[in-house]
Amino acid sequence: MPRISSSAAAESSPLASSEYVLQVRNVSKAFPGVQALDNVSFDLKPGEVHVLLGENGAGKSTLMKIIAGAYLPDAGEILIDGQPAANLTPRKAQELGVGIIYQEFNLIPFLNVAENIFIDQLPTRQLIRLDHKTAHRKAREILASLNMEVPTHALAVELSTAQQQIVEVAKALTHNSRILIMDEPTASLTDREIEQLFMTIRELKSKGIGIIYISHRLREMKEIGDRVTVLRDGRYVGTHNLSEVTVDSLVTMMVGREIDLLYEHDEVSLGEEVLRVEGLSSKATGLRDVSMNLRRGEIVGLAGLVGSGRTELARAIFNADRHDEGRIIIFGKESKGKTPKDSVRNRIALLPEDRKRQGLALILSVAENVLSASLDKVFPRGWVDQRKQKSLSDEYIKILRIATPSGARITRDLSGGNQQKVVIAKWLATGSEIFIFDEPTRGIDVGAKCEIYGFMNHLKKNNCAVLMISSELPEVIGMSDRIFVMREGTIVAEVSRGEATQEKIISYAMDAAPERPANSGTDQNPARADPGK
Amino acid sequence: MSPLKTLLDIPKIFWVNVALIVAFSLISSRYMTILNAINIMQQGAVLLVITAAMTIVILSEGLDLSLGAVMTMAGVVSVLALGAGLPVPVAILAGVLSGTFLGAITGTLIAFCKMSPFIATLGMQGVIFGFTLALTHSKAIFTDNANFILIGSRIGRYVPLAAILCGIIFLSVWATLHHTKFGRYVIAIGGNESGAHLSGINTTFWKWFVYVFAGTVTAMGGIILAARLEVADPIVGVGWEFDAIAATVLGGTSLTTGRGDVSGSFLGVLLIMLLRNGMNVVGTPPIWQPALMGTIIIFAIAFQVSTTMREEAGR
Numbered sequence: 001m002p003r004i005s006s007s008a009a010a011e012s013s014p015l016a017s018s019e020y021v022l023q024v025r026n027v028s029k030a031f032p033g034v035q036a037l038d039n040v041s042f043d044l045k046p047g048e049v050h051v052l053l054g055e056n057g058a059g060k061s062t063l064m065k066i067i068a069g070a071y072l073p074d075a076g077e078i079l080i081d082g083q084p085a086a087n088l089t090p091r092k093a094q095e096l097g098v099g100i101i102y103q104e105f106n107l108i109p110f111l112n113v114a115e116n117i118f119i120d121q122l123p124t125r126q127l128i129r130l131d132h133k134t135a136h137r138k139a140r141e142i143l144a145s146l147n148m149e150v151p152t153h154a155l156a157v158e159l160s161t162a163q164q165q166i167v168e169v170a171k172a173l174t175h176n177s178r179i180l181i182m183d184e185p186t187a188s189l190t191d192r193e194i195e196q197l198f199m200t201i202r203e204l205k206s207k208g209i210g211i212i213y214i215s216h217r218l219r220e221m222k223e224i225g226d227r228v229t230v231l232r233d234g235r236y237v238g239t240h241n242l243s244e245v246t247v248d249s250l251v252t253m254m255v256g257r258e259i260d261l262l263y264e265h266d267e268v269s270l271g272e273e274v275l276r277v278e279g280l281s282s283k284a285t286g287l288r289d290v291s292m293n294l295r296r297g298e299i300v301g302l303a304g305l306v307g308s309g310r311t312e313l314a315r316a317i318f319n320a321d322r323h324d325e326g327r328i329i330i331f332g333k334e335s336k337g338k339t340p341k342d343s344v345r346n347r348i349a350l351l352p353e354d355r356k357r358q359g360l361a362l363i364l365s366v367a368e369n370v371l372s373a374s375l376d377k378v379f380p381r382g383w384v385d386q387r388k389q390k391s392l393s394d395e396y397i398k399i400l401r402i403a404t405p406s407g408a409r410i411t412r413d414l415s416g417g418n419q420q421k422v423v424i425a426k427w428l429a430t431g432s433e434i435f436i437f438d439e440p441t442r443g444i445d446v447g448a449k450c451e452i453y454g455f456m457n458h459l460k461k462n463n464c465a466v467l468m469i470s471s472e473l474p475e476v477i478g479m480s481d482r483i484f485v486m487r488e489g490t491i492v493a494e495v496s497r498g499e500a501t502q503e504k505i506i507s508y509a510m511d512a513a514p515e516r517p518a519n520s521g522t523d524q525n526p527a528r529a530d531p532g533k
Numbered sequence: 534m535s536p537l538k539t540l541l542d543i544p545k546i547f548w549v550n551v552a553l554i555v556a557f558s559l560i561s562s563r564y565m566t567i568l569n570a571i572n573i574m575q576q577g578a579v580l581l582v583i584t585a586a587m588t589i590v591i592l593s594e595g596l597d598l599s600l601g602a603v604m605t606m607a608g609v610v611s612v613l614a615l616g617a618g619l620p621v622p623v624a625i626l627a628g629v630l631s632g633t634f635l636g637a638i639t640g641t642l643i644a645f646c647k648m649s650p651f652i653a654t655l656g657m658q659g660v661i662f663g664f665t666l667a668l669t670h671s672k673a674i675f676t677d678n679a680n681f682i683l684i685g686s687r688i689g690r691y692v693p694l695a696a697i698l699c700g701i702i703f704l705s706v707w708a709t710l711h712h713t714k715f716g717r718y719v720i721a722i723g724g725n726e727s728g729a730h731l732s733g734i735n736t737t738f739w740k741w742f743v744y745v746f747a748g749t750v751t752a753m754g755g756i757i758l759a760a761r762l763e764v765a766d767p768i769v770g771v772g773w774e775f776d777a778i779a780a781t782v783l784g785g786t787s788l789t790t791g792r793g794d795v796s797g798s799f800l801g802v803l804l805i806m807l808l809r810n811g812m813n814v815v816g817t818p819p820i821w822q823p824a825l826m827g828t829i830i831i832f833a834i835a836f837q838v839s840t841t842m843r844e845e846a847g848r
Contacts, residue, residue: 070731090730090731090733091733094733100731102731104727104728105725105728106725106727106728106731106732107725107728108720108721108724108725108728108729108791109724109725109790109791109792110720110723110724110790110791110792111717111720111721111724115717119717119721119729119732119733119734120732120733120734122714122717124713124714128713128714128715129712129713130711130712130713130714130717132712171732
């Protein structure tokens with residue numbers, strides 16, 4: 001008997017551990033009302049980037065959290081280096097070499113970089129006294145091994161998003177992680193920062209670390225990934241080498257249907273000018289001499305790198321921030337508004353990037369959210385008539401096809417795409433005609449994206465005007481009739497639909513446009529067409 | 534760093550303190566004396582200790598409204614122990630441990646039973662106050678044990694022993710915050726609890742420990758106060774927690790973000806003590822002192838908080 005078991009172990013374990021650093025076998029997990037994962041398998045080799053792909057709600061996050069020990073699976077098993085790892089906790093997973101970089105900010109804002117990197121293993125001497133020097137030295141070493149420079153004395157709040165991610169990577173490395181899970185690491189990075197992140201990822205690969213990479217950006221994963229596993233509705237769809245599949249076939253696998261036209265575009269005859277911004281400047285937000293316009297029946301894209309002032313411009317138009325100089329003309333009249341409330345009255349809608357915090361009250365019901373910006377209008381006497389609220393909100397739920405059992409459902413329980421639809425419904429209910437979308441499809445699955453594009457077009461055809469901020473160039477180019485490109489707080493170019501290419505927009509956004517004259521900063525909008533025409 | 538920048542980095546509250554000192558010394562010639570300074574130190578010492586404990590709790594994004602009651606209870610326990618004939622070190626230890634014990638209960642309610650700190654500590658405040666009344670039959674208990682009284686007294690005219698002891702406790706709390714894992718975890722839990730948890734920190738345990746620590750430190754303050762007053766008064770601690778919260782916020786600690794420092798709280802305590810002492814010295818009628826005090830604190834907090842918020846908005 002002993003002979004048999006030892007030989008069996010000798011056969012299976014070294015083989016398994018050399019080929020796969022992680023194996024997930026037939027894992028299932030249910031939450032009240034949802035089968036989040038149903039018999040899903042997944043594996044990871046050392047030194048590879050294995051992309052986990054699926055729409056929101058496909059089960060990626062659940063699987064990731066199970067691997068990281070945040071959830072326990074109902075069925076199935078997890079093997080790390082060929083050894084079963086049962087009853088994982090976050091701590092135990094970490095000890096076994098699982099590192100995870102969550103999409104949400106997980107650093108401690110008022111601790112410095114070194115403390116954040118070593119948060120759970122702060123070096124001490126003399127019993128309990130912290131050894132700050134060693135922490136900083138080791139932190140610098142780790143950052144240097146990634147070829148990255150981040151000041152180790154800086155507080156986490158002072159870092160850029162890209163720097164924060166580097167700190168997260170460094171933090172994962174302190175545990176000698178051999179499995180690193182990255183959840184949408186590029187979601188809020190600029191293209192240049194993404195390049196930097198990819199360099200870091202290649203560095204990690206060369207160290208033999210296996211990376212589970214979750215992203216919605218298909219093209220980007222073709223660039224960085226080796227294999228891809230697709231999940232749909234909590235089920236395993238398939239695993240492929242990324243070099244052997246096309247983006248289109250991945251989309252098909254994810255949604256299980258052909259998406260032949262992701263971006264809808266219709267020509268609509270242009271109407272009157274509804275918004276005109278002239279020479280807008282603000283010291284506090286860094287806007288400099290911004291001029292642009294928007295007409296009925298068009299979608300205008302606002303492109304640029306993160307931090308180029310796009311959101312700031314949107315907020316200024318909406319009166320969410322004050323400006324020092326310049327004029328905002330709405331429906332032909334100079335806006336005297338000072339607060340967002342005035343903007344709502346002026347029929348402007350702002351759909352913010354951070355919809356969970358700025359666009360919605362997550363703990364309120366869908367119906368309450370839908371009517372939250374139009375209470376004055378719908379219930380002028382101040383008494384909220386529940387029946388009217390229900391019938392009105394049900395109408396919008398139907399129009400926008402919001403997937404919710406009823407209007408009474410708490411908004412927090414909806415998926416990202418459906419939450420975004422609630423935000424749209426909220427502004428439809430106010431009777432707005434100028435819609436400003438700030439990153440409308442960020443973190444939203446392909447299916448919901450399509451629907452949101454459909455609504456933008458619907459608005460356009462119904463004589464409304466849409467201003468769309470987006471970091472996804474295909475989206476900007478695919479949806480917009482015109483595109484303004486921003487850089488460093490000002491608009492540097494206006495590009496028509498016909499002449500828009502990714503290269504062109506990127507080059508304006510990154511100050512690499514070839515036709516830019518090499519003179520001083522007096523002429524800030526060199527490449528810019530006259531917006532009035 | 535330029536000298537001007539360094540000057541601007543000094544918290545605003547520091548200048549409020551300077552302004553108060555200048556104002557009071559202009560009003561009264563009896564104000565600027567060494568003895569009055571020592572008075573302020575002796576009177577403010579215990580508040581400094583409780584504020585340090587409160588600051589730790591608030592930095593962890595918690596709150597402890599029971600600290601005033603814990604302080605009272607610790608004094609009562611020590612004095613009762615002395616009355617029972619126990620030696621001074623044992624009596625002091627009993628007092629301190631009473632604070633540890635009460636903190637452990639409070640911490641259990643908050644960390645393990647997941648109660649809101651406001652509700653849990655408001656309840657504990659009532660419970661502890663009730664037990665103190667019961668233990669003392671709601672009467673002040675005097676002590677004449679010279680060795681015990683010594684820790685709260687001043688040696689000669691110029692050596693304020695209570696202030697020195699409280700200063701040492703305060704510095705220990707500061708060092709705990711900056712130089713121990715526990716201290717860093719306090720900032721971590723206050724700044725991003727889920728992030729701390731996902732980083733592998735046992736947030737539940739450390740949250741519990743925050744209240745144990747605060748209770749223990751506060752009890753030390755309570756014992757020093759009983760020694761200074763030579764009496765364990767069952768109502769002596771009423772309202773102290775609010776002074777401690779005010780001093781913490783005055784010192785620039787945020788109630789919600791894990792931002793702040795014990796060192797700021799020192800300036801907060803100083804402001805409260807300067808006001809209290811100054812109003813007495815310049816002869817403000819006692820009935821008007823609380824109203825005046827409250828008003829000035831509100832303005833000072835508004836002044837301080839506006840700066841804090843602007844800095845946070847600028848990030």
